[in-house]
Amino acid sequence: MRSGLLGFTTAMTVAAAATACAPVQTYNGYPIETAATAPQSPQVGVDTRDTIRQRFGTPSTTSVLDQNAWYYVSEIQSQVAFYTPHITDRRVMVVRFEGDTVSAVENYGIERGRIIAYDTHVTPTRGRELGILEQLLGNIGSSVPLPPDQQQGGRPPNR
Numbered sequence: 832m833r834s835g836l837l838g839f840t841t842a843m844t845v846a847a848a849a850t851a852c853a854p855v856q857t858y859n860g861y862p863i864e865t866a867a868t869a870p871q872s873p874q875v876g877v878d879t880r881d882t883i884r885q886r887f888g889t890p891s892t893t894s895v896l897d898q899n900a901w902y903y904v905s906e907i908q909s910q911v912a913f914y915t916p917h918i919t920d921r922r923v924m925v926v927r928f929e930g931d932t933v934s935a936v937e938n939y940g941i942e943r944g945r946i947i948a949y950d951t952h953v954t955p956t957r958g959r960e961l962g963i964l965e966q967l968l969g970n971i972g973s974s975v976p977l978p979p980d981q982q983q984g985g986r987p988p989n990r
Contacts, residue, residue: 852911852912853911854909854910854911855909855910855911856907856908856909856919857907857908857909857910857916858905858906858907859905859906859907859908860891860903860904860905860906861887861888861891861903861904861905861924862905871886872936873886873887873926873933873936874933875933875934875935875936876932876933876934877932877933878932878933879931879932879933880928880931883901883926883933887903887924890902890903890926891903891904892904899927899928899929900925900926900927900928901925901926901927901928902923902924902925903923903924903925903926904921904922904923905920905921905922905923906918906920906921906922907919907920907921918941918944920940920941921940921941921944922938922939922940922941923938923939923940923943924936924937924938924939925937925938925939
């Protein structure tokens with residue numbers, strides 16, 4: 832009896848430890864569909880902005896300068912335990928419009944992506960830095976007194 836309980840406890844501990852190290856996948860952006868459930872691809876010259884919005888929803892982002900390109904971005908990240916997550920799949924579908932009609936459809940995968948190193952430095956602002964005394968004593972004497980009819984804390988006079 833005791834050895835059976837010990838074996839069961841050991842098996843459960845090993846199973847719990849194994850599942851704790853299983854990768855967790857996180858889906859971000861426009862959902863990646865399987866071939867069976869994916870909506871029909873946009874048709875050049877046939878689809879309009881309204882049909883694309885109905886079929887795919889609001890785009891992840893739009894072109895900054897001319898608003899004639901819609902971007903649908905999806906990404907899958909995988910993370911094991913407490914380690915840094917890594918991207919396993921990324922897809923970008925770009926739908927370009929000419930007027931109200933689709934003029935081009937482009938698809939990009941993770942192989943076209945680039946790693947960007949963000950600069951963590953702070954951009955300095957113009958002007959001078961205030962010292963602690965200037966910050967504490969800087970406003971003394973610079974306030975304008977209120978007119979007599981708008982004294983602080985009082986009720987406004989009846990007019």
